[in-house]
Amino acid sequence: MLRAKMSIATLGGTLSMQRTTPGAGITPVLGGEALLASTPALKELADVHVESLSLLPSASMDFDFLLTVLSWAKRQVAQGAQGVVITQGTDTLEETATFFEYLWDLDQPLVLTGAMRGADQPGADGRANVLDACRVALSEDSAKRGVLVVMNAEIHQALTVRKTHSLALQAFASPNVGPAGMIIEHRVHFSRPAAARKTVPWPVRTTQKVALLEAVLSADTTLVEQLVPLGYEGLVIAGFGAGHVSEQWSTVLEPIAAQMPIIVSTRCGAGSTASDTYGFKGGEIDLINKGLHMGGCLCPRKARILLWLLIGSDSAHELSRFV
Structure with missing residues (x-):
């Protein structure tokens, strides 16, 4: 044998x-x-x-x-x-x-x-x-x-x-x-059977930059505003709670979302982002309406890797398949 x-x-x-x-x-x-x-x-x-x-x-x-x-x-x-x-x-x-x-x-x-x-x-x-x-x-x-x-x-x-x-x-x-x-x-x-998986094409380039920023109490918007001038092509935010940011961040993020894909995950360590619960400015409904993507259960670090791979394989348009 x-x-x-x-x-x-x-x-x-x-x-x-x-x-x-x-x-x-x-x-x-x-x-x-x-x-x-x-x-x-x-x-x-x-x-x-x-x-x-x-x-x-x-x-x-x-x-x-x-x-x-x-x-x-x-x-x-x-x-x-x-x-x-x-x-x-x-x-x-x-x-x-x-x-x-x-x-x-x-x-x-x-x-x-x-x-x-x-x-x-x-x-x-x-x-x-x-x-x-x-x-x-x-x-x-x-x-x-x-x-x-x-x-x-x-x-x-x-x-x-x-x-x-x-x-x-x-x-x-x-x-x-x-x-x-x-x-x-x-x-x-x-303890459970194998589940269906989704893979990303092999990246055709590796020079893309994806930022990871954490939403924290009373944070200014300086770093967020500099992402586009610094050449970043994607952003992941470790958001408050179920995927939230401050009102100030929400205002600044809207035009940036028109120039690069943005994922908002939760910084909590467990749980998922929401999609239709919170209606305040900076809540997930507001952010989704401004073109941002909710990360679901995907933690911010993993979301950054996903976004880097999608951008590098010219597949960023398929982001909604993964989050």
């Missing part, structure tokens, strides 16, 4: 970090081969191909780099990988997962994972997370589910997962829908 094939890419992050100097902070030093050597159980699961694509803290990655990683992942599937796992830092894990989800048009699973504790710390969680991610990537039930995030024995969907704690092991959650599944006694269990 042929053994399953899978590929792992390591990008850096806490999972790859340890101290190289006593008393100093941890930094990325461990590549793919070190991960494979420290986790012999991986070889029991499948024939594993591992590559170290970078040693970066995840905050230093950019969209161009992620496109190269995604191209690598697609090549692995073309060469026979049943699933692909990517390890990276958790600081931007939810954003990377979203970026990949909108572009991953294959049935094979792409699974992301990381660690909350450095490789040389007591109770380091990296190897267990990698093993769980590989189990998910190899599971037949993972097919057609797109991009998944596996952390702390939980399986999350890319568009719903968020990092909700800065340091705790249980740092990741899906506030609106909960985990899509769990790993129990090394076996993969999904």
Whole structure:
């Protein structure tokens, strides 16, 4: 019987970090081969191909780099990988997962994972997370589910997962829908069936700029007014409550919405924007009438990635399909 094939890419992050100097902070030093050597159980699961694509803290990655990683992942599937796992830092894990989800048009699973504790710390969680991610990537039930995030024995969907704690092991959650599944006694269990997905065409350019601004009490409009002169092509607002801004912002945003797409998401961390509840100036009805788009359950960070990809693929006119 042929053994399953899978590929792992390591990008850096806490999972790859340890101290190289006593008393100093941890930094990325461990590549793919070190991960494979420290986790012999991986070889029991499948024939594993591992590559170290970078040693970066995840905050230093950019969209161009992620496109190269995604191209690598697609090549692995073309060469026979049943699933692909990517390890990276958790600081931007939810954003990377979203970026990949909108572009991953294959049935094979792409699974992301990381660690909350450095490789040389007591109770380091990296190897267990990698093993769980590989189990998910190899599971037949993972097919057609797109991009998944596996952390702390939980399986999350890319568009719903968020990092909700800065340091705790249980740092990741899906506030609106909960985990899509769990790993129990090394076996993969999904709690709901795979759902239909929407992908975006591959971007034809990557120079577009999309701003993310947060609505806060008594905020001035200076930054908003400078977006068009500064060359921005899109805007996402982390709005109050169910997708609201101040009356002053509403006035300034109306002419800008005629020049670039604007998404208003909620800054609350859970819940959805409204569409026909609040009628005051700056409420969602007012903003929709002025040409702005409500983000629904999509958090502001994920909405920015969606808008960047749509603009870059000349598909901004299809924004209403996604929010």
